[in-house]
Amino acid sequence: MPKIIAVEWPEESDLRPTLDRANYHDAYSAPLADDRLSPVEIFLRASRATPAWVALLMAFRNAIVRRLGLKDVGAMSSHAGKPAEAYAVGDRLGIFSVYEIHADELVLGIDDSHLDVRVSILKRPGRYFVSTVVTVHNWLGRLYMMPVGKIHPFVVRAAMRRTKV
Numbered sequence: 001m002p003k004i005i006a007v008e009w010p011e012e013s014d015l016r017p018t019l020d021r022a023n024y025h026d027a028y029s030a031p032l033a034d035d036r037l038s039p040v041e042i043f044l045r046a047s048r049a050t051p052a053w054v055a056l057l058m059a060f061r062n063a064i065v066r067r068l069g070l071k072d073v074g075a076m077s078s079h080a081g082k083p084a085e086a087y088a089v090g091d092r093l094g095i096f097s098v099y100e101i102h103a104d105e106l107v108l109g110i111d112d113s114h115l116d117v118r119v120s121i122l123k124r125p126g127r128y129f130v131s132t133v134v135t136v137h138n139w140l141g142r143l144y145m146m147p148v149g150k151i152h153p154f155v156v157r158a159a160m161r162r163t164k165v
Contacts, residue, residue: 014100026131
């Protein structure tokens, strides 16, 4: 099982400049055995390896937030059926929209009335990084992040541990 470690935000990430205005951010790293994998391929493998308990949490989350008028983002593995090279900026990939695709970094996100989320999958030789930044817009976003900010590290680490890269 790969060792997942909390790390400082990667300097070369396109999201690094957004940290100044972030209300929440984290970054984790894991070994990357196959440096030929693109960031999209890494994300696809991670989304397909999402533990069942995370899928249940997402279903619970979606049921609650729909009642509050927020987005039901679906499941991590939804919209993840195409080959990696078929994805383009603007496509849906899992629960996210694709914002940027580069040779070494994929930037995904969700924008909603209560907060905006950006996720970076960045690869370096022998390692990959999953970094998240959240910008809260209002009281509902702050309330939402109280439990999510505590649960998020467990979700990310669990998915990274199960990802075969």
